[in-house]
Amino acid sequence: MNFDKELDTRGMNCPLPILKTKKALADMTAGQILKVISTDAGSVKDMQAFANQTGNPLMSSSEEKGEYIFMMQKK
Amino acid sequence: MKKMGIIATKGTLDMAYPPLILASTAAALGWDVQVFCTFYGLELLRKNMDGIRVSPLANPAMPMPVPMPVFVQALPGMEAMATMMMKQKIKSKGVASLQELRDMCIEADVKFVACQMTVDLFEFDKNEFIGGVDYVGAASFMEFAGEADVCLFI
Numbered sequence: 161m162n163f164d165k166e167l168d169t170r171g172m173n174c175p176l177p178i179l180k181t182k183k184a185l186a187d188m189t190a191g192q193i194l195k196v197i198s199t200d201a202g203s204v205k206d207m208q209a210f211a212n213q214t215g216n217p218l219m220s221s222s223e224e225k226g227e228y229i230f231m232m233q234k235k
Numbered sequence: 236m237k238k239m240g241i242i243a244t245k246g247t248l249d250m251a252y253p254p255l256i257l258a259s260t261a262a263a264l265g266w267d268v269q270v271f272c273t274f275y276g277l278e279l280l281r282k283n284m285d286g287i288r289v290s291p292l293a294n295p296a297m298p299m300p301v302p303m304p305v306f307v308q309a310l311p312g313m314e315a316m317a318t319m320m321m322k323q324k325i326k327s328k329g330v331a332s333l334q335e336l337r338d339m340c341i342e343a344d345v346k347f348v349a350c351q352m353t354v355d356l357f358e359f360d361k362n363e364f365i366g367g368v369d370y371v372g373a374a375s376f377m378e379f380a381g382e383a384d385v386c387l388f389i
Binding site: 171172173174175176178179181182199200210213214 | 259260265328331339343
């Protein structure tokens with residue numbers, strides 16, 4: 161999946177991945193895709209909750225070798 | 236827009252985290268957040284947050300590297316040691332510092348209000364606190380809390 165911006169939150173713990181995601185989205189335009197990489201297991205549920213509450217669609221959520229990859233579209 | 240009011244009453248390293256984590260996260264989700272700092276919760280407003288400590292005393296759930304009898308926990312220097320160890324843990328686990336979380340709260344327009352009565356009671360110097368804080372009484376907070384969707388006492 162293509163993306164417009166990548167955010168590396170490896171090593172960061174709750175709530176930093178969410179706060180950094182919010183910040184990263186602020187600099188993007190509607191329709192663009194943000195790729196977020198996280199090592200925080202809690203971020204799987206949290207990113208979905210963030211998407212539900214802010215209306216930015218979570219296009220995909222996956223795990224690769226202990227890392228969680230999220231694709232979020234800016235609404 | 237959803238609203239959350241938090242009453243922050245604790246000034247220890249462990250108890251300073253919950254209000255700042257919830258406030259910064261709610262603000263990131265687009266919530267309107269107000270934190271009413273009263274009694275020891277005023278520590279959250281200090282310009283310099285380095286002095287915020289944690290005590291193993293009367294804190295039996297705090298994980299210790301070795302079992303420690305209460306009388307040992309009461310020895311001079313134990314609080315400083317526990318604080319240093321917790322700060323190291325916080326850093327090594329990628330948990331944000333208090334300062335970092337508060338900066339993010341302010342950036343996201345979390346409103347901090349301080350209890351004027353506590354400032355008078357303990358004769359605090361307002362110059363030790365960050366700017367942009369309103370000094371209010373309970374009635375002012377109730378005005379916000381009455382409209383809030385979530386209200387927490389921490």
